[in-house]
Every structure is written in structure tokens, then in C-alpha cells.
Amino acid sequence: MSLRLYNTLSGGKEEFVPLRPGHVGMYVCGVTVYDYCHVGHARANIVFDIIYRYLQFSGYDVTYVRNYTDVDDKIINRANERGIDSTLLAEEFISAFDEDMAALGLLKPTIEPKATQHISQIITLVERLIAGGRAYASGGDVYYAVESFPDYLKLSKRNMDEMRAGARIAPGELKRHPMDFALWKSAKAGEPAWESPWGPGRPGWHIECSAMSIQYLGETFDIHGGGKDLVFPHHENEIAQSEGATGKPFVKYWLHNGFVNVNHEKMSKSLGNFFTIRDILKTYDAEVLRFFILTAHYRSPIDFSDQNLDEARLGLTRFYQALANASNFVPQTQPRSNQPEREEIAELSDRASSLESRFKEAMDDDFNTALVIGHFFDLTRALNRVTAIPELAFDSAAATAVNSASNSMIKLGNVLGLFISAPSVWLEKQKHADLDETGLSSAAIEGLISERQAARANRDFARSDQIRDELAAKGILLLDSPQGTTWKCK
């Protein structure tokens, strides 16, 4: 079974066949750097991060390009509001973006080009379009003549008549057709500007992505991605610009991720219902956010809420707890027994050895991470079944199966950016994360545990239970085991 992915262009799943065997060129629209990133950006970038990782896992040599759009009306406006230079503002938010992506545990793309460093390529592309009769200069601006490109709107599957109602020519624009869009904008006083054949100006939105993707991936490449909201106009215009200039198909597979919603509404700046990545990471571990995002298919909408994040944390804890149990289970001494194989061990071995094929099957089907997580839970249960049986503690077949299961789960989880911590470290971190709210210190808890142990040894269960109840009232749960008593937050 080979990789199949949903192509927005065709509206269905297609078998993935790269242009060059063994190689993949992938371009993902980054951000316009004028503000902090919100959870919607986090989702888009996490989704393409796992696609990048999975393609590599599948043996492809991937060139992953993600741009910064660092010149744009919004940047200029925001810079003016703050009374600073737009370059400075862009730099500030490029750094913020880098910090956020690093905090989310994303791999760095192969290339992260900036629009302002590709002005000459942009100008060349615009000249090509003018020469080919696809664009025209008007005043100091250059516009793309959408009527010159018959395939316009093939990605968003609309037609000009439907669109015309919403389109209009804004005052000051020198367009021939309402749907025409700017490739180059003449600079007003105080705006960043570059010399061009049409006078000083700056690139319009869209053209930088055509110029940079062609520069690094060629005139035709494999995968182009971004959020669903970019289908129109951004990606539609990229197609018009690129194919209009080169006469070649621009992109083979268009991938678009679904939105993050809040109360079933799109999270967006204009609705004011957005959460920035840095705010979220104050409360939730980056891996919890990633896990939450991966529990839904990347094309589906996902509802962002505390309840859902808390549930994600609970789910992740279950994995880490099982992995911790597994690492404790492996005998420190030589195995003493080799019992006739028990059903639990056989099941675990089966699940462990088939995990990778199940994983691939799910991921090959348009990156079905939710199904993968289901498989992880299945394996977790099988794992817990074995590690919960004390008699198997020194059994060599059991140890082998447990080892193989946890290794496999960690290996494949890592492909999704999951299970990246040492289980004990992660559990410890979760344990202390909520400790502040309880008003207790871990030393105080340990002291009470010792006191309770003493009471239990004396069979003073009244005192023992009193201690446990008091701690429970403050949000601390005690967990007794043959190895002693540990605790965790509710």
C-alpha cells in the first residue's frame, strides 16, 4: 500500500507519485509576520511538520520550504501604529515565530526564505507575466489579468460570474477587471520600496510565494500546503502567476488543513476569539497540544477548548504511564523463568510486531493520525495487561514482548513528534505542573506519605485513611504499589 493523499485540486484522494523518484519538493505557506501566532497557525505548522516527518520516514529525500512574508500592507500598518520601521517589526515577529515553532517542537524546514530577499526574482517573474500578456502595468502598479488565464479558479472550483458579486475595484486601484490582483504596488511615501521597471514599489501578496517556490523547488513541484483559507485567493493566484509565467503545471498535490474552531466558530483575529501559542504553552505542554491536534484528521475542523486539551493530556499520560511501567518491568536481573507462552504475551507480541504496518497503513491513507493514535491505545492496553501481572516480572518472553512493544511505540510515536520525553521525566513534570494549585510542596507530601506508611505498618488504618483523605481533598492522589507509595495530582 502506497501513500495516498487528498488533493484539493482534484477533490479526491490520489496515489502519491513524486516527480523525481525518491525526492519530494514541498512548499508550505508560512506567516505574514505582523503579530504573534495563534493556535490556528500551530495546527497548520504541526500538520505539515508531521507530513514532513512521515515523508522522511517513508524514505523520501524531502526539500521542505516554508516562507516568511515580511513585506505586506498589514506589516506596514502595524509598524505605523507603533511608530517603528516595518523592517524592525517584521524581524521582531520572525523571531517570535521561530521561538513559537521551536517551543512546539517542530523540525526546521530545509529552507525558510523571506520575501524581501527575493525581490529580484519577483520582478523577473512579473516581467515574464507582462511579456506573456498575463499582466499589465497601470500607474506604478502591475496587475494580473485574470481573464487571460482560462484555468483561473480551478483550485477553488468557482467561476467568475459567482465571484463578481463580491469583487469590486477599490478607490485608487487601476484595474481593468474587478478580479485582477496586484503583483506589484507602487510605494507611497514612507513605505518600504524597491526599484523596479515600474518605479519604486513592493510586491503584492501572492507573488512572493510563486517566486520563492519556483526558485527553490523548480517550476513544477510535488506538494504545496497551507490552511484551507488560503485556497482562495492566495493559492488560486499562485497558480495563475506560476502557470501563467511558465506554461507548466505548478503543483501536483495541493494539501489544505482544516481550521481550529472555538465554540464551533473559526478562530480568527476579526472574531477576537484566538489564543496565541505562547499563551497556550503557559498552561499546556507543547506535546499535549500536538497530541490534541493529531487526535483529529488534519482536514477536519477541530474544536479548541480546555476540556479537549485536558482530555488530550489525560490520554498522553496514559501512554507515558504505560511506557514507564514497561521500562520498570524489564528485569534488572537475569530472567528466572520462561513460562509456557501466555495469551497476554502472545497478544502483546502480535500487536507490537504489527504496529508498524498498521501505522503505515493509516498514515498512507491521507495521514490518518487519529487512527494511528487508536492503534497506540490498543497496544497500550496489551502492554498494561502484561506489565500488570506480577508473576511475569522475571519472565524472559514477557520482557522481550514488553521491550519490543515500547520500543516500537516510541519509534513510531516519534515520527509524529510524540513520546519524545523519557516517561519518568514526563510523568514527573505533569505531577508537579499542578502542584502549585494545591498549595503543597512535594516534600510535605512525601512526609505525609512516610507518616501514613508507618500508620499502615501499625495497622492504624484510621490514621492512614485520614492522611489520604486530607491529601485527596487538596487534589493529591496516593497510589500504593508493592514498590511503595507514589502520588499524583488529580
Added chain:
RNA sequence: GGCUCCGUCGCCAAGUGGUAAGGCAGAGGUCUGCAAAACCUCCAUCAUCAGUUCGAAUCUGAUCGGAGCCUCCA
């Protein structure tokens, strides 16, 4: 208004023609001094209606409900 998409157990969520994964919550049980954790068992016929088919959550049509795009947006 036009164009897309979605509606699966209390909640989250896979499944897109062969008879409903998984997680959370809930019920019962094992373990435990009692608990907790873990494990075991139980827990849905897929918005509604009408079709196509040997067979549909999956295809078609209608209805109801929700969202997105059409203006900047991951």
C-alpha cells in the same frame, strides 16, 4: 444570494458499499486493610425521510441543523 464542507454513543473521534476502531465519562468485577492506578466485562445501527443495491453510516435526492469561502486570515 453563489460555491464548498460537515452532522457517528453523554463528550472527543476513526470508519466513505459488506454489516460500527479508539479515548474520556459511566456501570459491574479482579486486585487492595479500604482506596487509587492497572486489568477484565458491559455501554451506539451512524440528523430525518425517500430511493439505488443481494447488502449503505458509507451512493442518489429531499428536508432539518452546523461551519467555511466569496474582503485580510493557518
